[in-house]
Amino acid sequence: MDSFADHARAAAAEMRAVFPESPLLRNAHLSARFGADIWLKREDLSPVRSYKLRGAFNAMRKRPEADLFVCASAGNHAQGVAYMCRHFGKKGVIFMPVTTPQQKIDKTRIFGGDAVEIRMIGDYFDDCLAAAQSFCAERGGHFLSPFDDDDVIEGQATVGVEILEQLGRAPDHLVVPVGGGGLSAGLLSFFGADCQYTFVEPHGGACLRAALEAGKPVTLPRVDTFADGAAVARIGERTFDRLKGVGLASSLTINEDRLCTTILEMLNVEGIVLEPAGALSVDALKDLGMTIRGKTVVCITSGGNFDFERLPEVKERAQRYSGVKKYFILRLPQRPGALKDFLNFLGPEDDIARFEYLKKSARNFGSVLIGIETSEPGNFERLFGLLDDNGYTYRDITEDEVLAQFLI
Structure with a gap:
């Protein structure tokens, strides 16, 4: 009787008449950064820009x-x-x-x-x-x-068939994004114990982790759709049946704002366009650290269907996560020269990205929404220190999800 791996190989052979294999490319930038042999399985380069x-x-x-x-x-x-x-x-x-x-x-x-x-x-x-x-x-x-x-899982396993042929062996470590689990279940079923795994989910859609903790598929009460390619509320029954033994140590969840820093890095440094779900495996390298040093690691870049109208949002979230952009509400005295006094507190690398009076009246003070971009997070310590020393009242709302949603 043919094994799962045999069926996956047969499916891969049939595919070649319809579309070519996706490239497996060594990434020098990531390899140098993490001290490992990092390869990207570029599913973002398929005919439909995903696996x-x-x-x-x-x-x-x-x-x-x-x-x-x-x-x-x-x-x-x-x-x-x-x-x-x-x-x-x-x-x-x-x-x-x-x-x-x-x-x-x-x-x-x-x-x-x-x-x-x-x-x-x-x-x-x-x-x-x-x-x-x-x-x-x-x-x-x-x-x-x-x-x-089962046929979809088998089809996704052809990613592993190609990796094995292109690399010449199983990688030491395989980093796989997880949505409903089709790709991860297929790769685990194909490679088995031949490599280590890290299964990566967005924090707002970690249905595999929830299922591992519960011992069965559960429905998440809320899903953040930012990483829409992996934003699934409940992992599949068939996929979890194959994944249930992986253990929580092989599961990672990624902050969506941090994910934005990786999307921008891959675009600006490598010229690679990845959608949020497609960048999950690359972003996970930051958490793997010394555990992958010196090893051969394959990251599945699962999709590149990125709408560039979302780029301002991605940049905004990346800047806020990196601490180089903040929003705060400032009580500004209603007198001539007050704005100039505030501007004098700004350093040479500080830039006003937003300035809006929220409430201006004939009273002594008005509330102002201010957004500041700078080059280093430490510049905000200097700015806020000057505001404190000069008696200004302000509130940093950068991480206040409710206020930020309405005001920013």
Whole structure:
């Protein structure tokens, strides 16, 4: 009887007639920074800029009798299904959350053409998942899960087949982003005990970690959709069945603001465009530290479907995380020269990015919202020290989620 690895190799061989393998590239910048041999498996360079078309291809090739395929996706799985519907000459109905970035919606339409219909349903992935499954129950068609499907898991495992061929052996350490678990379950099933693993999730969508802690899949009460490619409220039953033994020590959660620093670094230093979920594995290297020193490490850069309209938000979050941008509310005296006095406190590397009177009246003081960008976090110690010494009243709201949401 053929093993899981045999099936994955067969799927990889079939794929070569449809799209080429994604490159495995050694990254000199990351290797030098972390003292390890760091390789990037560039799934962001696939025809749909993510690994998702692998699972879609494998599942659809195994069901030649099906005429209609239905899926729910935050974007990347949708593009993979659309691409394969067109390739196999099948009809597809794709349900997407209304919060899906426009870039992913447009690309899904381009890949699918007349073969697919897109329906925008719900604010979160799990909302459109329920709608897609309800549609299948009423209208028929094969529901193609983005992760909780044995054929999809097998298809995603072809990433491992290629790594083994390209590297010539299993890596010492494999760093894998996790959404619903299809990629991670496939790679774990393919490599087994041949390498160490780190499974990485965004802090606002850590469904694998929650399941490991509970011993079974659980539904997260709230999901942060910033890393939309990995923002899943509940890990799959089939995927968790393969992942349940990995242990919490192999699980990492990543702060979304810190993730933004890695997105910018990869763009500015390496010229690599990664979506938030696609940058998870690279960002995780910061936490692995000495544990990977001298080892051969493969990071799966799982997607590059990044809408550049989000770049200002990414920069903003990265600056705030790095401590070089702060927002505060200042009580400013209502007298001539008061603003000039404040400006004199600013150093040569401090720049005003926001200045807005929140309340100005004939009274003695007015409240001002001020945003300051600088080159080093320590510059704020100097600025706030001067404000304290001169009797100014102010409140730093940079980390105040509620106030920042309304004012910034």
